[in-house]
Amino acid sequence: MVTGSQKGIRSVLFWAGLAAAVAYCLGPFVWQFITSLKPAAELTMLPPVLPTRPVLENYQSVFAARPFLRIILNSLVVASGTTFFSLAIGSLAAFALARLPLRGRHIFLAFVLSVSMFPPIATVSPLYIVIRFLGLRDTLTALVITYTTFSLPLTIWILTNFFREVPREIYLAALLDGCTPFQIFYKIFLPLAAPGLSATAILVFIFSWNEFLFALTFTSTAASRTIPVAIALFPGVHEVPWGEIAAASVVVTVPVVVLVFVFQRRIVEGLTMGAMKG
Amino acid sequence: MLEATKSCIKTAFLSTLPCLLLFIFLFSFITPCASQDRPARETTIVFKHGKIAGDQRAFRAIIEEFERRNPGIRVRDEVLPSSTDEQHQFYVINLEGRSSDFDVISMDVIWVQEFARAGWLRRLDHVFPPRERELFFRGPVDAVTFEGGVYAVPWYIDAGLLYYRKDLLERYGFSPPDTWAELVRIAKEITARETGLYGFVWQGKQYEGLVCNAMEYMWSNGGGLMADGRLDALREENVRALAFMHDLIHEYRVSPELVTTATEETTRHIFGNGRALFMRNWPYAWNIFEREGSAVKGKVGVKTLPSFGGGPGASTLGGWQLGVSRYSKHPAEAERFVRFLTSYSVQKELALTVGYKPTRKALYLDPELRKAQPFIAGLRRVFETARPRPLTPFYMMMTQVLQPELSSVISGLKTPEEALRSIQRHAGRILEAGEPGRGR
């Protein structure tokens, strides 16, 4: 019943909606990018919207004054470690909660959720004591442990959902074939929940990439400093070098997004395809 | 065949990805950490401070100088974000947790009494004896004195200033204002004839800067929050001072509404773009205005803040002080480092290299400094008269009452009387509770 013109209108609407969405999400970031190219004198001049003479000095000073590459590497390590442990531990638990006969699963899910309900500002002090007690102050491990803990609730809840989508029959059939629960989990459920895994991985990665409060409290030297804390160290007593901060935020955001892009394309779609056909 | 390949790829991805992540994680432990194996007799003290402005090498050189003069002591300086809230939070968490991870700490002028009262600081009377105190400005010395002892040594100083556009005042035949009324009159006249120019910008966001601004109006009207060591907020002088702040925006309209959300940097940018005639700010803005490429280079003048007539204007005292943590394991070395950093020569070096304003009075007469940094040398009078915010260990609690009340006055949500009455009631309760034996 759909006529050609209706189809045309719909497609126009679709593209218009998409353009609006992209503009909405990207607009402020594009502005940030423009800001990062402005010379200091034009930072707060409007007009002109575009810099009269784009400069790269903000980017140069981001790397010149501090070991910024080291800091990016620290963040990369923390975010990767957190993503790995969070997914490894979380998916295992989620699989058990979704498909294995467990008593008290609702209580466990509630407990898991409750961990993320406290304001971090209240837990940071006692947690600092724990970290010091473990002798982990100023180490990346402290951050990985903390972030893993606080991203587990999200991981477990999302993945439990995804594992529940997988029909129970598949589980039972595999069990009859003599697979162990772990084999079922690893060989069958994990690939089938690929969209959930990738979404979770992205969220957890970005969460640990951006976390500030715990990083500020647990780290003290460049050896374990992460990006948000490093950026918070840009301003002087009063002066805020906004151009440099803008440049730094572009520098740290673009790689993440590129990573996500590659990750989604190569892995997720490969996995889903494989899972659907296989 | 195809199926098999697909599942192969599938497994490959499944296993490589976690391995990759794990590899990156483990890789971190291979990268060399700062080597800690130094001769056993060496002591390392840790100095915590906000980022040093300008070139980092200048400060590094000063630390190396100390290490050279004190063999056996190493100094590790660990930088904290400049945001004072974040620094305060960091110290609270660490000192409350009795951390001995650092020895020397730098403190905002409003924290020393609080930290001293909390028992987090070593008493430094022997480091900073009365004879020595005479050589420093009065304001910061008062700020580090608590119950008869000193708990920190003033490191560098800050105070509120009035910036004005020399060129515009000259063009219209005005001289810089001495009273607030003059400032309003000049601002009105000039902004009426210059398009796109604000009269007077200052800091009115709900934060500590607003308190600094408001105190200056109250003091310059002969008011203030404390009188004879007691809270006396609800005074006619204060009411009129706050009413004036409100009127600057809503009645005389010489201050744009945006000042109710402005911080130092907001106003510095507006003034620096040549869009404001007057600005209240700290001395730091001067160097930025005089940089190459600045729109107001050579057009800016500074003077002490105006008053309401009769008395002199008043500036709020800012700046940073060095103390030694109670939990420090190397107090003697830490004290030596504090003495070194606040010495004549180091203060001079910091003034010359990064523009920190010395707390020692004599430096303002130092010929070399006067020649190299005439602006700093000219600030002596301002620093001599700069007044500290209420000196009490409960100041941080008080300011939590002051900030929203002052914000409500300049936003027109409360009258000055209402706000001051509320300040008197709430802050009064805090101060009463602080008296011995009266804890609620």
Add this chain to the structure above:
Amino acid sequence: MNHRGARSGYLFVLPAAAVLAFVTIYPLCHVFWLSLHRRLLIFDIHRFVALDNYRFLLTDDRFLRSLWNTVYFTATSVTLELAIGLGLALLLNRTFRYRGAVRAAILIPWAIPTVVSARMWEWMYNTDFGILNHLLGVKVNWLGSPFWAMNAAVFMDVWKTTPFVALLLTAGLQVIPRELYQAASIDGAGPWLVFRRITLPLLRPMILVVLLFRTIDAFRVFDAVYVLTGGGPANTTETLSVYAYKVLFQTLQFGYGSTISIVVFACVAAISVFYVRLFRRS
């Protein structure tokens, strides 16, 4: 067989339970324990007061106001995020060229560190040199008026976290079997009917997760408000977390600050129970 499943079940849950318990039990208990104390370091006060702090909440105007601010913030931001995020997810679920790129691009707001993005918005909201007023051709004092300030914070939060919602809902849409849609289109069902009868019901578990985590986060909002307005003007944007932060770290009232945190916890827990019930019943 079932027995074996159960045993490995507990084994599978064990690592997660251990990590969570190990890291969080002490801090959580500590906060709760503190909330029963009057602990004022600089007054030399540290004593057990049972529920006194909780009783004091009821007479603390500042607390009641920040509670209301938090509720307003949470309700508006979560509603908007869910609506916009769902719209985005539906758009992204269609196949089109550059879909991967668009999906990645949409994540950008979420990927910018919060400390930076809050500042970035503070600059964009600036009355004088902010891009927002420049583009709109107005001179609104966004962060200075009690009405706009709160909504400005909400708007920033919506912008920042819509990608979170969109990403999760897209993932949820991906696992809805395509056969269902094919069957529906053979039956001649219109898009609205398909959305109501197939998409929405099958997406419900995911919507619950999104709703839970967004609400939990919005209710604990700190950076967005603290950097933008500091709670001002005149505390009209002060949320519970901001208030708790000031009480804990600025005024060092560890007992009362913990009490406020426990209230945040209790509120979020109550809302979560409500959500779960709501989704289970219908």
